[in-house]
Amino acid sequence: MYRLLNGMRIVEAASFIAAPSCGLHLLQLGAEVVRIDQIGGGPDFHRWPLAGGASLYWEGLNKGKKSIAIDLGNPQGRELAASLIAAPGPERGIFLTNFPAAGFLSYERLKAKRDDLIVLRIMGRPDGTPAVDYTVNSAIGIPQMTGPASMGDEPVNHVLPAWDLLAGAYGAFTLLAAERHRRDTGQGQEIRVPLSDVAMASLGHLGQIAETALSGADRPRYGNELFGAFGRDFVTRDGKRIMIVAITQRQWSGLVEVLGIGDAVGRAETAAGASFARDEGVRFEHRETLNPLVAAAIAGRDHGELTAALDAAGACWGPYRTLSQALADDPDLSSKNPVFAKVKHPSGPAYLTPGAAANFSGAERDLPGRSPLLGEHTDEVLAEVLGLSATEIGTLHDKKIVAGADDAA
Missing domain, CATH: 3.30.1540 (formyl-coa transferase, domain 3)
Structure with a gap:
């Protein structure tokens, strides 16, 4: 982690890979990221791989973030979430989500609370219909280019969620651009980053769309051969x-x-x-x-x-190595590399944890943070961001509108 974005606060309400990885990139450059989590956890809170009953997947994507647990099915809980997102102050009012464009977290409803709000919404498709990395990948022909030439027409999926990861990184870039625009003009905006657009634009940048359009033919499989070289x-x-x-x-x-x-x-x-x-x-x-x-x-x-x-x-x-072989043999994948440090997370024993991948000359790199317990920062965020008193926070707990680390999971 670095401190280059100190002072910036991003509120995140998101699951799976693309949007949480976007928040993680920004956090590792110094931004404060506050997650709004559903009491009991979102749809990815127990996603494999697991250790000690905890999701290593969730821990990896949310390390260093703060977690406030709210009952988002309750109208008062939804209003509380909206108030957090639209909290006043410079370098505030920045929201990252993959929630649907319509609903209680729509840009129009949130903008009514803060006119210069910036919302980054990562989506499946531009029309709002659902899609994930693997369905986007299958729809643009990548599985028909992957695998041995002898496979014929049978698709071969791959395990790396490339469009999720690229959308997360691209989203971080666009959010910083929007924040700079707001500093210059005072204007907020909603940014929408559909996975399908990221995927198709990437193929276009690589010349593959032009190749197919001009040749009238799809690129065949070449197995382990590197195309064009x-x-x-x-x-x-x-x-x-x-x-x-x-x-x-x-x-x-x-x-x-x-x-x-x-x-x-x-x-x-x-x-x-x-x-x-x-x-x-x-x-x-x-x-x-x-x-x-x-x-x-x-x-x-x-x-x-x-x-x-x-x-x-x-x-x-x-x-060619397995991951376990790489971890054992490669100094770039060990605690000797300053990108990594052993960090103890809620799942149990300390394990090798990456921080920011970039190296900034003249900037001090902090150790990567651990992942939060669900609702670990509920009281802290309510007091510091919304200025609620201990009595007001206690009332929200009593009504089960919010939860702390002891009862959020």
């Missing part, structure tokens, strides 16, 4: 699998030099009437000629000696 997995003499990528001329020339296949590659270039060194696309077009040359050379070398030589030559490669 030289790259795939190979196995060393001692049975270690590595990923080799040669996008730049230096990466390609370094690979050829280390493997000692310059003469064979030269003969292939003469036969093809092309230069593999100059154009990554040409290497891709002639992969059926080049792959066997590289595979045979790698199969004759042991992993340790080969990879040391690849590093020295500026070639690009990466190991």
Whole structure:
């Protein structure tokens, strides 16, 4: 965590990945993030993976945030939530949510309480109909590009929720832009970030929409081949699998030099009437000629000696490992990396916890915070943000409008 956004308060009412990850990014740059949680927890509060009965998923996305537990089914609870969102003060009045655009947390209703309110609403589709990362992904053709070429038309889903993660990061960027606009003009606004728009825009940025529109054909599967350049997995003499990528001329020339296949590659270039060194696309077009040359050379070398030589030559490669192997072997995934620290969370024992991924020169990095207990900060937020007295807070508890850490879950 850094302190670059000290003084900014964001109120978050959100579940799952995209919106909570957006709040997490902002918190790790110094913003205060206050979560409005339903008493008993939202739909992701018990989501797998679990440890000690607690969701590691929820802990990971909400670490460092404050939690106030409110009965959002009660009209008085809803009014309390709206008052928190629209609380006065500079760098306040910023709301992050994935709740429906219509309803008690609509922009119009909240704006009536604070005219310069900023709302960032992450959605499934622009029309408000529901969608999640996996349904967006299936609808834009990614599973038909994923997997072995022999799969035919059968889709292959992948486990990384890329559009959720990208929408969360993009949302943080747009929210900061809106906050700057408000500082300059005094005007608030609602920002809507639909997952489906993030996904389609991303494919457009990568040229894939233009590729399909202009060619009239969908991109086929290439298995582990890197589309448009030289790259795939190979196995060393001692049975270690590595990923080799040669996008730049230096990466390609370094690979050829280390493997000692310059003469064979030269003969292939003469036969093809092309230069593999100059154009990554040409290497891709002639992969059926080049792959066997590289595979045979790698199969004759042991992993340790080969990879040391690849590093020295500026070639690009990466190991294949399980996550447990990476945690055991890689200093970038350990407490030696300042991004990580061991933090004790409500689930029980301390475990490796990431803070902000960026490195800011001249800025001090704090340790990542632990995740909150549900309702842990209820009384603190009601007193500090809304200025309620102990008697008023006690009355809300008695009416079960709010709950603390002892009774919120």
